[in-house]
Amino acid sequence: MDVCSWQDWMQTVHRAVTGLTAQPHDRGHGRLLSVLLRGISRLLERSNPSKSSGSTKAPSLSSNLATINAIPDRKGYDKMSDIEKMIGGDYAQLTNTNIRSFGWKGVTVSVKDRQTQQPKTILSDINGIVKAGELLALMGPSGSGKSTLLNVLAHRTASLNANVKAAIYINGSSANPKTFRRISAYVEQEDALVGSLTVRETLSFAARLSLPSTVSKLERKQRIESLLTAFGLQGQANNLIGTPIRKGVSGGQKRRVSVAAQLITSPKLLFLDEPTSGLDSAASFEVISFVKDIAKRHNLIVIASIHQPSTSTFAMFDKLLLLSQGGTAYSGPVAEVQPYFDACGFPIPLYMNPAEFIIDFVNTDFARDRGEVDQQLNMVHSSWHKSRLASATVTELTDEMARNSMDTDVNAEAKDESASRLAIPIALIHRSFIKSYRDIIAYGIRVAMYMGLAVMMGTVWLRLNPDQANIQSFINAIFFGGAFMSFMAVAYIPAFLEDRALFMKERANGLYGPTSFIVANFITGIPYLFLIAMLFSIVAYWLSNFRPTAEAFFTWVMWLFLDLIAAESLVVLISSLIPIFVVALAGTAFANGLWMCTGGFLVPPHTLNPFWRYVFHYIDYQSYVFQGMMVNEFGQRSFTCAQSSTAPNGCTCLYETELADQCLIAGTGVLKNYGYSTGSTGKWVGIMICIIFGYRLLGWLVLYLRRT
Ligand SMILES: Nc1ncnc2c1ncn2[C@@H]1O[C@H](COP(=O)(O)OP(=O)(O)OP(=O)(O)O)[C@@H](O)[C@H]1O
Ligand SMILES: [Mg+2]
Incomplete structure (x- = not known):
């Protein structure tokens, strides 16, 4: 039997297993069986590495299982269905109809080192492309350049006195800053919320501060209510955000309010800086699932820097850009992470959270043998540059650029639409x-x-x-x-x-x-x-x-x-x-x-x-x-x-x-x-x-x- 038919068979069995786990008391058995099946499928993949690493077709069984197993237990499934139940609002303005892709080529940032006063490269030659409806996770160890890259991509100051070289494309064409501001939004790592406002008031003030007077009162109200619904915040709409002496909504809900407040202007491109930092894995999962849902529903592009996501949170992203010391260690679909590292000779251990493994793998901070780790890192970078995925990214970017230049309707929306001075x-x-x-x-x-x-x-x-x-x-x-x-x-x-x-x-x-x-x-x-x-x-x-x-x-x-x-x-x-x-x-x-x-x-x-x-x-x-x-x-x-x-x-x-x-x-x-x-x-x-x-x-x- 060839690997693909084995995979189909295994998936059928797995579905049956996850069906079993629907009963809480069976959860333990279900997990055991899943792990067993995952092991068998890894063995099969190893016996046929060309198929598992080289294929651009459907993700391998193990990654599928990883994705499904990623949702830790029944609780995860319940949450998903709850979320789906909660989402009822339709928010037509938010739907992205004209931004096809967002890409960047050769992003290089250098600064003057504070100590040596010599130029220091903090990002070198980073490429990437995200298509409408996709979520990209920007990962890497601390100091690898995530925030710097996110700032460059979001057209913000990268770092004081930094020398930035970057080509950033929307639909294959360079975006002018006005267009960019109009179509994008950035959610900071720390919530910029007023603790003494309620959730609904927070969205209402966000609307008053950002929407032009051409948006009617009724439409504003509709936007606010749809966002409250889309982010599962209807129940908390009249609760205070919370101050040091007055308890308010939870950390995860706060983060959802921050994202919802940025979506009031209907951006098509959303940048999130560490949206899950400070949250436990359940709250992180919840925040990302709401973001994912709204991105899929409205065809938005989401780029989020993220630190140590749990397996389930990681599995919700479509693409990953893994940075290490300012260079690319991986850039491509999440589903191909495992095969890629397997093929490079760095297999992800069976029971390990893949996100955790790859971050630790490229982290040089705690290395005992510096030389060895640097050598390993050089290998990771050069493997990446030689990889099929690296050239696929460049090809995709070139294809996008070759397609017609920026759609006229994107430019048409670029008129300055901010709230009135008064x-x-x-x-x-x-x-x-x-x-x-x-x-x-x-x-x-x-x-x-x-x-x-x-x-x-x-x-x-x-x-x-x-x-x-x-x-x-x-x-x-x-x-x-x-x-x-x-x-x-x-x-x-x-x-x-x-x-x-x-x-x-x-x-x-x-x-x-x-x-x-x-x-x-x-x-x-x-x-x-x-x-x-x-x-x-x-x-x-x-x-x-x-x-x-x-x-x-x-x-x-x-x-x-x-x-x-x-x-x-x-x-x-x-x-x-x-x-x-x-x-x-x-x-x-x-x-x-x-x-x-x-x-x-x-x-x-x-x-x-x-x-x-x-x-x-x-x-x-x-x-x-x-x-x-x-x-x-x-x-x-x-x-x-x-x-x-x-x-x-x-x-x-x-x-x-x-x-x-x-x-x-x-x-x-x-x-x-x-x-x-x-x-x-x-x-x-x-x-x-x-x-x-x-x-x-x-x-x-x-x-x-x-x-x-
Ligand atoms: N002006 C500067 N001079 C020297 N080094 C700088 C300067 N600005 C940033 N850096 C360095 O650039 C690197 C990338 O910083 P960045 O904040 O982008 O990392 P990060 O991946 O977001 O880290 P974290 O996960 O800790 O937030 C760091 O090593 C930082 O020390
Ligand atoms: Mg950072």
Whole structure:
């Protein structure tokens, strides 16, 4: 009997066996029989290697069995049928009708080595082609160049200052960047999700940020609902994604939300960077099966870098590109992996996960004998270059290029279809508001902290009488109120860094730029800062007994409000520049220390030495807050002098003013001591607004220039 008929027979038997395993209690026997059959089939293949390795026909029995066995047990089958049951949504826009293939030729990337300063090749001459409806797994040991290749293919920055040579083709023609952006989407390794949104809201905001206004509301809703259904997320649609203190959906579901959110614009080409990292094998299997299902259903091209997939997850891919030290170790159908390595003389052991074996095989990191491993790797690379599959890839690419150039309808779709300029900041502001009222960490705790401070300040400076003994305490309270409230803006750093990280990811996906981000961030902050200024003042101002008029109260609130806006703008600038929490914290604390020292309270402006005065004092927002509050308190208030039986008019005054004969001190006398004049409040407010604007502009510039 020849091998093929043996294979048919064995497959029939295997089907019967897997039928048996439908009964959970029979699972053990079923697996045993499967393993037995797999062993027999491997023996048969070995006896006829030309047939098993050279054939481009149907995959060998062992790989078929591997594929079927790959689904570890009944649980896997149940999952598949559950998934199928869940998928009901039809999503016509998603269907790819015009992208036939995606190919790349001669991808070579070199960088300047950080240590030796010599050119270092991190990818050399990588070829590949993926057809519509196919899933390609990009695998290789750590540092083999997966992320670099994925970035090159997705038209993203490969690596800082990298020299990239690549020819990338869609339907055999070079794609222009606009076309490419329109038809592709990239899902980052780390989920770029807002934890306090629900699953449905996440998709809805993705739609608002990416879809042009020509897509009607109804269509958006339909797209969202179909994607929820297609990714099995209907049941979780109203659940929160989850924050550190509020449990949300599971890790696998989160990953599915990330992929679904990228599919809202109906891309035809999907890049996934490590879509299963951090997930257990069941969750990884689930994520990839949803992706596979949608790719098959809609003829999409999926390229995913993947680390150590389980046998079942690996078997779901159509093609594999295996990298090793920047070179190709294998590129071609998954079904031919086993025969290929068998034929090369590196057979995959019987009971081993093939993905694990081939990655370990090309991994040189933990080698004891470096020379031997390098030799083996050279052999792997040269076997690949000489292989039939390598030339088949080049032939396929050449054939594609020879076919007519880029289809006209692909270019036709290349018009810039992004959301309107106004819709983006509005959506961002809306999203931030939802986040701020749901995410207690971002705002609630800060409000509580400021309230605690207000009670503390109000009770320390409790009901001070306007007499001369309290003048210094009033001045101290003004300094403390302005400076400490500004200092506490450091509490905003974590929330801003989170928003910044999300912005970076969304910008890399081409959703919006720094202008929308900075504008939305500024507008979102205003009501909260006003609320904080108001609540703090209601408690602290009246408890401390500052000048008790409505006008004085609201002037104080205004200064505090401007102070908080300036402090938050400074946080935005510093954290944009150095997006590392501890460093941003140190930088902001240092800047606040500087502004406190040069603000005019610790050393009055006229005695401050010229360097600090001219370089820092005049651009110090805290100095305007301090003098504004001082004028507010002392400009129109008088303080009683101390009684004295020895003085001619019965009292001694610390400050000699025109009211001395009435045993009073005019507040203006205190101001004179600091060199402050009344009547300049408008000018100072103007300067404050300019400083705030300056910080925001610099923050924008930093974000505009920094892409990482
Ligand atoms: N600017 C650079 N200078 C020197 N080496 C670099 C530079 N950029 C990247 N590399 C090197 O290029 C190689 C490929 O990196 P890449 O991130 O693509 O690997 P990877 O396969 O994605 O690894 P992992 O699985 O760990 O994510 C690594 O060895 C990395 O150290
Ligand atoms: Mg990587």
